[in-house]
Amino acid sequence: AQKVTQAQTEISVVEKEDVTLDCVYETRDTTYYLFWYKQPPSGELVFLIRRNSFDEQNEISGRYSWNFQKSTSSFNFTITASQVVDSAVYFCALTSGGDMRFGAGTRLTVKP
Amino acid sequence: NAGVMQNPRHLVRRRGQEARLRCSPMKGHSHVYWYRQLPEEGLKFMVYLQKENIIDESGMPKERFSAEFPKEGPSILRIQQVVRGDSAAYFCATRTSGSWETQYFGPGTRLLVL
Secondary structure (H helix, E strand, O other), X not given: OXXXXXXOOEEEEEOOOOEEEOOEEEOOOOOXXXXXXXXXXXXXXXXXXXXXXXXXXXXXXXXXXEEEEHHHOEEEEXXXXXXXXXXXXXXXXXXXXXXXXXXXXXXXXXXX | OOOOEEEOOEEEEOOOOOEEEEEEOOOOOOEEEEEEEOOOOOEEXXXXXXXXXXXXXXXXXXXXXXXXXXXXXXXXXXXXXXXXXXXXXEEEEEEOOOOOOOOEEOOOEEEEEO
């Protein structure tokens, strides 16, 4: 069975703080893809990153960075120097060929 | 190339009415997935369709819900005799046959049952 766990339900930080959102996954498949999505208050899903199971290189995109560790089945997301516009719900997701399994989401609030 | 389109974006129904949600895939996409997001929760898989076929409906409620993806036209998620608990955001995602790893999500339909 596949499962994605985002243990942090809500996080609140002050602008310019760094924040890390945790994601732990379970799968028996050797080939799979992991994703992060942002869901702003408007409700649409904004794709942030896709990472396949064979690529454990960390990735940085501007203020965003992702740490993929197969040994701990984790795919954590860090926002550096957070901004108010980063306030949203963030979802981690997993697929290995069928439907996507989503975590419950982490609501991030960045206060000015 | 237009993205995945869903309509209506917002739908209000009274208990007992029918709700029809439409998903128009991106050009060249013949695979459609429907997901439901209840308030304050993550997205949950409902059904997976290819043109004219239901491939996996393991996430669909047994009653009142049905889905189709005809040869021509959009995919339709149909909810009969809606109840308040059906209030949710319904997202569809589509992909090509060759790229199982990437689904493109539509903007969602927010259903409110009064």
